[in-house]
Amino acid sequence: MTRIELTPTALRHTLLRSWAITIVRLEQKEEKKVTQTESDIRTAEYESLRQEMLQNKKYVFERPLVIIGAVGLAAAQLSGTHAAVTLPVLLVALLWLNLWFTVNRLRSTARIVAYVGLVLEVPEREWIGWENALRLHRVWTKTHPIKDQGELIRPHLDPKAIPDAMMFYPILLWLHVLPVCVGIFASGLHALAIPKAPEIGGFILATLLGVGFAAICGGPFRPKRMNAMIEIQCAIWIVSLGLKIQGNSEDASHDSSRSSLK
DSSP, rough: OOOOOOOOHHHHHHHHHHHHHHHHHHHHHHOOOOOOOHHHHHHHHHHHHHHHHOOEEEEEEEHHHHHHHHHHHHHHHTTTTTGGHHHHHHHHHHHHHHHHHHHHHHHHHHHHHIIIEEEEEEETSOOOHHHHHHHHHEEEEHHHHHHHHHHHHHHGGGGGGGGGGSSSSHHHHHHHHHHHHHHHHHHHHHHHOOOHHHHHHHHHHHHHHHHHHHHHHTTTTTTHHHHHHHHHHHHHHHHTOOOTTTTTTHHHHHHHHHHOOO
């Protein structure tokens, strides 16, 4: 059996090569582990946001029904008493507050839907996590006046996607509007039947609240404006996170940003 003797130089080169191979393999394992960990976190984040969206949807449809049912039950119990005068006012006030709460939840849902579509469902896109991304979103919206936001996000809006967004909202809006109209109408009939100060005062207060309610339904909460909510949130994410989307001109976005800041 032939014995191979290595010179000190050859031995040194062999050891260095072995160490280099070992280090490379360890780095590859570590990189694979980090990639797997990031993938697991992204999956967990996706499931968490999905559960939040489902919870928002549940509250959006359940709460107005609960309010209407509770006030209807109270009306049946308090019929013929002086306390019944306050029920139409209470109904209008609660539905107004609930509509504002509902719109906020829909905006939160639209923000999540846009984030999932732009970030989590695109594996090659840089991921910084929901909380960090949300912080950048809030910073961008607070540091840019509303009049400038429209100019900055306009190049990233896709009009073709707008009609398919929030199609259930008109039904949800009417679920608030119709009971308000019925409550004001019932309050007016009650004031005509019993023309006393509490009844008339209750009708006037319910009517004033109804006017304010109608103003927001025909203004910031109108269906046409709400339909574009998801697409608007997509555009805000693109600008606030600096995402590069195929089909959008990055230079045009920078030019728009510079012109809006002048």
